[in-house]
Amino acid sequence: MDDKPASFSLDSRRVAATGLDDYAQNWSAHIGDEFPLPTFSAATVADFRLRFRAAKVHDVAVTTVDGVSPAQTAEGPIPDTDHVRLWLVRSGAWALGSRRSSVEHTVAAGEFLLRHAGGIPHFSLPPRTRARCIVLPAAPFAPALAGRQVAGHADTAEVRLLMAHATMVEEVRPDLSPAGVRAARDTLVELVIAVAHGGFDDVNTRLAPALAQAAKDLAEQRLADADLSPTMLARELNVSVRTLQRAFAVGGESVAAYIRERRLESARRALSASRLTVSEIAAHWQFADGSHFSRAFKRRYGLTPTEYALRNS
Incomplete structure (x- = not known):
């Protein structure tokens, strides 16, 4: 597999006329044909004001979108791929269907959907949607999904860990060594499997960086709260205090410090x-x-x- 840097960010919120072309060119150059883009509707092409950040780690792609304009796929065939996809929406919504005119599932703000998708579903995003999509190989998820889809709230411990790790991957992808890329990919897969199961193995040392980052993200939101403590963070992330302390110790620090x-x-x-x-x-x-x-x-x-x-x- 190719270990060279494979990530980009693009802000087309002020250059709508060329935004989609710029996005497609960057996607082709950095992410590649393994993850084909859908065809967008004429209205989306004409007013493409969205901010993207995307990273490829081996056979996994992570994309974050922050939209100003609405976006919708065009009617027509969908590229045939064998992937598992996870959508998580912070604001707005992500409506999915097998045809452009149908809506089979809407991922609302604060929710996620995980499912095996044989191709890219048709979708539409209203204005001001902030969301993330993670595309993964299907094989590791056959036992965990077994033909079903998993949906739920985005504030569960396993989803928090996954999103903290995905953000870290997007930010540091250009600086990762080949070994770092493999480790980042394997952790993404393990964390998505944990989302499918509704829980994770908190003694898995590979998850320590993701656990520590999720705790740091949560601590940043609660710095002024009187009850912020290692115990509170461990409770929110559904791990023991000892497990959380071990995760921080990997980086040479303590939770309290x-x-x-x-x-x-x-x-x-x-x-x-x-x-x-x-x-x-x-x-x-x-x-x-x-x-x-x-x-x-x-x-x-x-x-x-x-x-x-x-x-x-």
């Missing part, structure tokens, strides 16, 4: 950008009191919060 570091950094930015007092900032970022915050801040940055605020005011 990561939370403390991110809160300190957020507090540092607030000292420069807001008119809150040191005590108010300490309380907002869940430090026990102003003295505790000052000591932790000085250990990290070499200045007290007051000194830092005066220097950067």
Whole structure:
């Protein structure tokens, strides 16, 4: 398999006239004919204002779309492929059908759909749709899917892990070594199998980077919450605290240290950008009191919060 960099990003939101041509050219050059593109409707071709990010890791393709304009496939034959596809929608919707005029399943915002698709289904996206599609080889999923489709909410632990890993793959794909590409691909497959089963093996060390990244993504959303802790993150991700700690240890850090570091950094930015007092900032970022915050801040940055605020005011 080809291990050279295979990813691209494209923003056609301001160049609608050439957007689809640019997208098709980049797709052909970086992703390839193994994952054929559908034919789009005339209206979509005329007003193609979408932002894409795509990455190929061996026989898996990950695509993220952030649309301004609507998009719809054209009527006609669909390319014959043997793939499993997972659609996940953040906002908007992804309507799927065997014909352009039919809607057999709509993936709504906050939901996902996983199924074996013999070809690219016809689909339509309303304006402002943000979604991700992962295309995988069918063979590894024969026992897990067994002819069925799996749908559900996107906030389950296994879907969170999958999306965290997919984002990481899209971002670092050009820098991955051949061994890194293989590992990224295998982890994507394992995580999608976990979605099919509705659970994952939390002692699988291969999943440690994805688990740590999912925990970090969740922590970033909850930094100002009083109940943010290793225990809370482990509970939300449906793993034991010990498993989560082991996942962070692979990268040489601890969960508690990561939370403390991110809160300190957020507090540092607030000292420069807001008119809150040191005590108010300490309380907002869940430090026990102003003295505790000052000591932790000085250990990290070499200045007290007051000194830092005066220097950067």
